[in-house]
Amino acid sequence: xxxxxxxxxxxxxxxxxxxxxxxxxxxxxxxxxxxxxxxxxxxxxxxxxxxxxxxxxxxxxxxxxxxxxxxxxxxxxxxxxxxxxxxxxxxxxxxxxxxxxxxxxxxxxxxxxxxxxxxxxxxxxxxxxxxxxxxxxxxxxxxxxxxxxxxxxxxxxxxxxxxxxxxxxxxxxxxxxxxxxxxxxxxxxxxxxxxxxxxxxx
Amino acid sequence: xxxxxxxxxxxxxxxxxxxxxxxxxxxxxxxxxxxxxxxxxxxxxxxxxxxxxxxxxxxxxxxxxxxxxxxxxxxxxxxxxxxxxxxxxxxxxxxxxxxxxxxxxxxxxxxxxxxxxxxxxxxxxxxxxxxxxxxxxxxxxxxxxxxxxxxxxxxxxxxxxxxxxxxxxxxxxxxxxxxxxxxxxxxxxxxxxxxxxxxxxxxxxxxxxxxxxxxxxxxxxxxxxxxxxxxxxxxxxxxxxxxxxxxxxxxxxxxxxxxxxxxxxxxxxxxxxxxxxxxxxxxxxxxxxxxxxxxxxxxxxxxxxxxxxxxxxxxxxxxxxx
Numbered sequence: 001x002x003x004x005x006x007x008x009x010x011x012x013x014x015x016x017x018x019x020x021x022x023x024x025x026x027x028x029x030x031x032x033x034x035x036x037x038x039x040x041x042x043x044x045x046x047x048x049x050x051x052x053x054x055x056x057x058x059x060x061x062x063x064x065x066x067x068x069x070x071x072x073x074x075x076x077x078x079x080x081x082x083x084x085x086x087x088x089x090x091x092x093x094x095x096x097x098x099x100x101x102x103x104x105x106x107x108x109x110x111x112x113x114x115x116x117x118x119x120x121x122x123x124x125x126x127x128x129x130x131x132x133x134x135x136x137x138x139x140x141x142x143x144x145x146x147x148x149x150x151x152x153x154x155x156x157x158x159x160x161x162x163x164x165x166x167x168x169x170x171x172x173x174x175x176x177x178x179x180x181x182x183x184x185x186x187x188x189x190x191x192x193x194x195x196x197x198x199x200x201x202x
Numbered sequence: 203x204x205x206x207x208x209x210x211x212x213x214x215x216x217x218x219x220x221x222x223x224x225x226x227x228x229x230x231x232x233x234x235x236x237x238x239x240x241x242x243x244x245x246x247x248x249x250x251x252x253x254x255x256x257x258x259x260x261x262x263x264x265x266x267x268x269x270x271x272x273x274x275x276x277x278x279x280x281x282x283x284x285x286x287x288x289x290x291x292x293x294x295x296x297x298x299x300x301x302x303x304x305x306x307x308x309x310x311x312x313x314x315x316x317x318x319x320x321x322x323x324x325x326x327x328x329x330x331x332x333x334x335x336x337x338x339x340x341x342x343x344x345x346x347x348x349x350x351x352x353x354x355x356x357x358x359x360x361x362x363x364x365x366x367x368x369x370x371x372x373x374x375x376x377x378x379x380x381x382x383x384x385x386x387x388x389x390x391x392x393x394x395x396x397x398x399x400x401x402x403x404x405x406x407x408x409x410x411x412x413x414x415x416x417x418x419x420x421x422x423x424x425x426x427x428x429x430x431x432x433x434x435x436x437x438x439x440x441x442x443x444x445x446x447x448x449x450x451x452x453x454x455x456x457x458x459x460x461x462x463x464x465x466x467x468x469x470x471x472x473x474x475x476x477x478x479x480x481x482x483x484x485x486x487x488x489x490x491x492x493x494x495x496x497x498x499x500x501x502x503x504x505x506x507x508x509x510x511x512x513x514x515x516x517x518x519x520x521x522x523x524x
Contacts, residue, residue: 012290012318013290013318014318014319015314015318015319015320024366027318069261069270073318074367075318075319075366075367075368076318076319104241104242104271104272105272105288106288106289107271107272107273107286107287107288107289107290108271108289109259109270109271110242110243110270110271111243111261111270112242112243113241113242113243148243149243149268150243150263186241186242186243186244189241189242189272190239190240190241190244190272192272193239193240193241193272193273193274193287194226194239195222195226196287196288196474197239197274197287198225198226198228199222199225199473199474199475200287200392200393200474200475200476201225201475201476201512201516
């Protein structure tokens with residue numbers, strides 16, 4: 001998304017590594033988020049378990065879990081590994097969009113395509129998909145994740161304060177951004193499926 | 203295996219693109235035309251008057267049938283389901299599979315097959331090395347490691363599912379069992395179709411080819427069906443070392459053939475073509491005919507040539523039918 005690049009690897013459904021966490025009715029969804037050393041402006045070595053990583057991992061896991069039909073794969077585990085290669089604002093959204101693509105490509109049944117987008121409010125204008133410069137200007141940053149066809153919100157985060165009416169505008173803008181991304185993702189998935197099927201042949 | 207991406211120069215890229223485009227434009231043989239591909243959350247066309255059975259990969263959302271997977275819609279009488287492409291293997295009873303032992307548990311082996319859980323091979327579903335049908339005693343259980351160890355490759359058949367959803371295998375026939383002296387290859391499971399025969403003995407190469415339904419393919423030196431059992435019975439110390447040496451030496455020619463067939467499998471899976479014995483043998487023979495070195499088989503030139511050959515083969519099949 002713009003200059004933000006992320007890579008997502010999905011493993012599973014496979015056998016649960018940690019037997020104590022095994023759930024007899026559902027699949028276990030695990031997610032790990034990390035930023036590469038070279039992803040931001042200055043090269044910093046990030047701790048594996050630092051607070052921001054854990055929080056974003058949790059957020060991505062909950063968002064994807066709302067969409068994956070986990071009851072179809074009991075006693076198994078789905079791992080989502082996310083790594084940010086180039087960070088320019090909106091890394092959370094890019095990760096969720098990439099995770100949706102990876103899960104759909106891996107053939108894991110999902111209720112709907114989950115997409116996410118950020119929006120902000122600077123200089124009295126709502127802005128869609130802030131980059132790093134706009135984000136660090138100190139204005140509010142709203143991240144919205146939705147199930148596109150069903151029109152349901154699965155993720156809503158905001159930092160800084162916003163009056164209620166402006167918040168509604170900004171959220172509406174973010175939802176429109178999400179829908180545009182969902183269309184694009186859907187086209188790509190369909191094209192890929194057609195390619196694979198035609199190659200496989202009769 | 204999408205990791206095989208040979209670096210193509212400009213002409214090769216153009217040739218590959220045109221070959222793939224021709225493949226796309228060929229009318230497909232079966233009902234699964236690319237027109238019935240769906241992505242996640244796409245509605246599926248159904249006639250609402252009939253009682254349609256909603257199968258795998260579908261979800262009932264406010265009366266609309268919606269796909270939950272990316273794949274192709276298949277309709278069989280009243281059943282509508284979505285067949286996913288690059289998904290995990292979906293086992294059915296009686297499938298022949300190849301797996302790798304990852305753990306030895308009380309009275310059973312746990313094998314990794316390309317499924318969402320590990321498959322279980324019970325000690326009682328396995329022929330004992332001395333061939334007698336008897337009750338398994340505690341001594342047998344302690345000697346499990348002498349039959350199969352961790353990281354051994356085993357060929358078995360799906361016996362069924364247990365009530366808790368785990369998969370049970372059986373290896374009661376002579377043709378199942380430990381596989382030695384060869385290579386194990388993993389390909390996406392959707393490239394392997396269920397056929398009558400999964401064990402192939404390629405006589406002109408002296409090579410065994412086992413195409414597991416789970417996408418694990420074994421290419422190895424040919425072993426007669428009863429040989430493995432005989433070997434395990436004798437105490438290894440008793441046979442002379444010279445005999446053992448000659449037995450355990452695979453000739454260079456056979457090893458080259460094994461590598462050639464294995465590379466043919468890797469190439470076909472990278473191109474996304476269905477894996478059949480005929481296709482694999484054709485590719486290997488084409489590489490022999492064009493005098494391509496074994497390691498060059500995975501290079502750019504042969505990659506493009508194989509794609510072009512496949513296009514010609516499919517076009518000629520369509521012409522024969524039409």
